Amino acid sequence: MTNPVLEGLARTRRSAVHLEMRDTYQPSDPEFIAWQNGKRLDPAADRSAWWRPFLDVVAETTAPGVVMRRARIVSEPVTDYIRYEYDVTFPNVVAGELVRWLPRRKAADIPLPGTDLWMFDNESVLFTYFSGTGEVVEREWRDEPEVIQLVTHAFELVWERAIPHGEYEPVR
Numbered sequence: 635m636t637n638p639v640l641e642g643l644a645r646t647r648r649s650a651v652h653l654e655m656r657d658t659y660q661p662s663d664p665e666f667i668a669w670q671n672g673k674r675l676d677p678a679a680d681r682s683a684w685w686r687p688f689l690d691v692v693a694e695t696t697a698p699g700v701v702m703r704r705a706r707i708v709s710e711p712v713t714d715y716i717r718y719e720y721d722v723t724f725p726n727v728v729a730g731e732l733v734r735w736l737p738r739r740k741a742a743d744i745p746l747p748g749t750d751l752w753m754f755d756n757e758s759v760l761f762t763y764f765s766g767t768g769e770v771v772e773r774e775w776r777d778e779p780e781v782i783q784l785v786t787h788a789f790e791l792v793w794e795r796a797i798p799h800g801e802y803e804p805v806r
Contacts (some may be wrong), residue, residue: 696730
């Protein structure tokens with residue numbers, strides 16, 4: 635089975651944006667469980683200790699100048715899962731992804747799509763639908779102009795208000 639996110643990134647020529655709006659994802663993820671049990675990534679450690687295959691994709695995508703941005707809208711105080719995401723985000727930044735965090739209360743007046751998404755080159759959107767517990771249920775490609783306009787507008791408003799990863803401190 636192919637990964638639609640990887641397909642989208644492989645086609646991207648200018649930009650990829652990722653909007654995340656849930657407070658928990660895939661609680662059965664072995665890496666999250668290891669984090670809950672005390673495993674931490676050390677930025678000072680040898681890169682091989684924390685590099686993962688998706689980061690190769692990020693580096694390959696951004697190397698020719700593609701701008702890759704991820705915005706996370708989060709409730710505060712943050713959930714354990716968001717604390718985990720925060721702790722494991724530095725490798726994405728090292729690989730070339732720009733990441734920002736927006737406290738949910740600062741997004742209250744932004745018209746947002748109903749689910750998480752990726753948008754590639756402002757031409758196609760990949761919506762991801764989740765179960766109530768955060769497991770991926772389905773993905774859907776959309777390219778209608780009104781969908782692109784909604785996503786572009788929403789993402790840019792979120793990005794403008796969001797706090798860069800290096801400056802954000804999760805409220806616990």
